[in-house]
Amino acid sequence: MEIRMVDLATQYANIKEEIDNKIQEVIHSTIFINGPVVKEFATNLANFLDVKHVIPCGNGTDALQIALMALDLKPGDEVITTPFTFVATIETIALLQLKPVFVDVDYKTFNVDVNQIKDKITSRTRAILPVHLFGLCCDMEPLQQIAQDHNLKIIEDAAQAIGANYTNTNGNTSMAGTMGDFGTFSFFPSKNLGCYGDGGAIVTNNSELAEKAQIIAKHGSKVKYYHQIVGVNSRLDAIQAAVLDVKLKYLKSYNEHRIEAADYYDKCLNIETITTPYRPKNRNHIFHQYTLKVDGDRDAIKDYIKSLGIPSMVYYPVCLHLQPAYLYLGYKEGDFPIAEKLSKEVLSLPMHSELNQLQQDTITGAIKSFSASYA
């Protein structure tokens, strides 16, 4: 029995006929860019997320860049975000000559610590870019309040959280990506909704911002060959949209399967030196990653289970403020103690829509035998 971090082969085998037929449809239509399949997927995704506008694009990094461009930020404007995320989150901020301003994360949720945001707001702050890391929403209600009080825009990086939700104190529930001015998604193959190549989307409930983002994604033009603003070329191709439209129908059950697998991991991993993922009551964790905190030698566990053929990953081994590319921002070790501590403690286990209990018994058995013999 082979255990993988993500098992796209088995997932494909289960929906092969539908996927193959839909791809064939696109090939026979010869409409490979834009066209009805892309439109249909955008409409279906808008319905799934309960959001007004979906602008498909080339990938999740482009989605962030286009959203930032659509907000008309000026060089030197500050964007508050987290140092504990994938680099794409801040790369686009830096590329547009904006300034990423980091706020440390919450030890339990791995997400930006909302209580520390206010202290980082200056006269140049224009936006907050929360990341719903590993499939769990940030604490959005207080974050939205801060944004409102200080007239800041919100871009949610929801690349890892498609289908996650958040419930306000008034009982209203919203999907990840639909609570800010913009939400951005990635359809990288291993994401909870992944295509067979690159893909992404920008979503918003604001019609003006939607139009602006759409124009930017299409070379800055509304009418072909007439260019109002400097744009980019970022498209979701029709074959990827075909794959996504089929898989979108299964997304809810894929996420439910991940949650069940997480429940089973929780049950099996009752080990003193290991903390299983925290799940606040007002949001559903959709487990893009199932990430443990290891009190002790994390790398020794990783190596031990690897020797038994069990993969695991460290997301993320180096915080962004300590990456060579971003040292120019002037941060140093010790500036974000929680994020730095997490980078030494986290360990993500195999997690996907096809994971079964037999595999999980093997994985958790290996971790338990390590703990028993080396602790």
Ligand SMILES: *Cc1c(COP(=O)(O)O)cnc(C)c1O
């Ligand atoms: C995957 C990911 C992205 C980038 O998506 P791509 O489609 O690979 O460009 C951005 N932010 C986060 C948090 C991600 O996990």
